[in-house]
Amino acid sequence: MxxxxxxxxxxxxxxxxxxxxxxxxxxxxxxxxxxxxxxxxxxxxxxxxxxxxxxxxxxxxxxxxxxxxxxxxxxxxxxxxxxxxxxxxxxxxxxxxxxxxxxxxxxxxxxxxxxxxxxxxxxxxxxxxxxxxxxxxxEGIAGPKIPAVRTGKKVAVIGSGPSGLAAADQLNRRGHEVTVFERADRVGGLLMYGIPNMKLEKQIIERKTEVMKQEGVRFVTNADIGRNMEADDILKEYDRVVLACGASNPRDIQVPGRESGEIYFAVDFLKSTTKSLLDNGLEAGTFITAKDKKVMVIGGGDTGNDCVGTSIRHGAASVIQLEMMPQPPAERAQDNTWPEWPRVCKTDYGQEEAIAVFGDDPRVYQTTVKKFIPDEKGNVAKAVLVKLAAEKDETTGRMCLNPIEGSEYTVEVDLVLIAAGFLGTESYVAQAFGVEMNERTNVMTSVGSYRTKQEKVFAAGDMHRGQSLVVWAICEGREAAKAVDLDLMGYTNLP
Structure with missing residues (x-):
């Protein structure tokens, strides 16, 4: 010390x-x-x-x-x-x-x-x-470190988000020949297209993946296994496969008027901005724009906050952010003691910017959408909102959020962004490799394992554990790499 x-x-x-x-x-x-x-x-x-x-x-x-x-x-x-x-x-x-x-x-x-x-x-x-x-x-010490010995084993990693990259990095370090397949046009998965540039500039991802390329990792983009590439071809060519495709199935909201135009999932909105920013510097007409629009963000988490910050940079006319849960306290509650995660009200960068631009916090707590009202062109024009009350379910004993009768009110909106989280794996990827999914639509493995019921196939990251943090994805990728290495070599010395 x-x-x-x-x-x-x-x-x-x-x-x-x-x-x-x-x-x-x-x-x-x-x-x-x-x-x-x-x-x-x-x-x-x-x-x-x-x-x-x-x-x-x-x-x-x-x-x-x-x-x-x-x-x-x-x-x-x-x-x-x-x-x-x-x-x-x-x-x-x-x-x-x-x-x-x-x-x-x-x-x-x-x-x-x-x-x-x-x-x-x-x-x-x-x-x-x-x-x-x-x-x-x-200082030049974070450059490539090429493995001195190669094992002759080939591993395919499907998905280049943090879990896939971590698995690839570890397996390549061990000396295996690793190829990463990414369905998008750029490597990075969630890091590239799910997180806005102001939180993670994309040259940071490219800097690291360039190091990985020099170390021997091969990247194949525009490779959507199960659609434009066959899983069987991957299974024939590679000794083992790691599925790390994320929990990329967005949670929808089912209310009248949902089919109206100008209602998007947050991930599509954020991806369109980042891709346009990288491709052409946000040329008009190449991305979903919030400019001069009354924006409603549904969801109070990090992705919702990213939508707020991005909309403000577009030049939105107004932004509101709906949060179903009650507003957290300003300080830790007595039953939320250290070292638990502090369940306190946090004002993130997007909300700070909304306050600076519009004068008010954009968040509206204990509120959800009851109905969308389209205009004559079929695009969303209004939303009917309803307040929620926390009540105990007499059957299950759990607390539920129920609509308060008579609390409905209408607001004008012309762009809605749904940031309500993700439900799990997109089924076509799992079906392509013949792996099973559990009730949460995550790829099924035995408890404490990363191996699926398919002999050569392993799973990691959000695809395995459900939507979570980048650091958990890295942890999963590292652990899956150890499991693959042990399976291939009979022992593993990966950390």
Missing amino acids: GKPTGFLDYKREDNEAVAPLERIKNYNEFHAPLSPKERKIQGARCMECGVPFCQSGIMFGGAVSGCPVNNLIPEWNDLVYNGNWKLAYARLKKTNNFPEFTGRVCPAPCESACTCGINDKPVTIKQNELAIIEMAYQ
């Missing part, structure tokens, strides 16, 4: 964000990093706990507490404080294939479990992680 009193001597300092009214003028990342000297001070705040909850990655109260990939957080915090960036990078890479991704988009369950957070603000773990990997690129 380099600075025993660091948590007493120093206060938390976050990377400074560009002001909302300024950052909405573009789609760039908007946090400026601290200087190396300032970052060392933040590393000094780590208490080097005897039992570091930050790296535990265990479930408390229905949510993860600590890092799912078990990052060696106290170790590299201390190395940051001592200025040993090279060794900090080496320790970080032992557990996390892609700190350049998680350092930007992870919600940091490690910080909610930080012991400093009991009586003060937690250590800037996520920002320390990002500083380590960016320093590694800057």
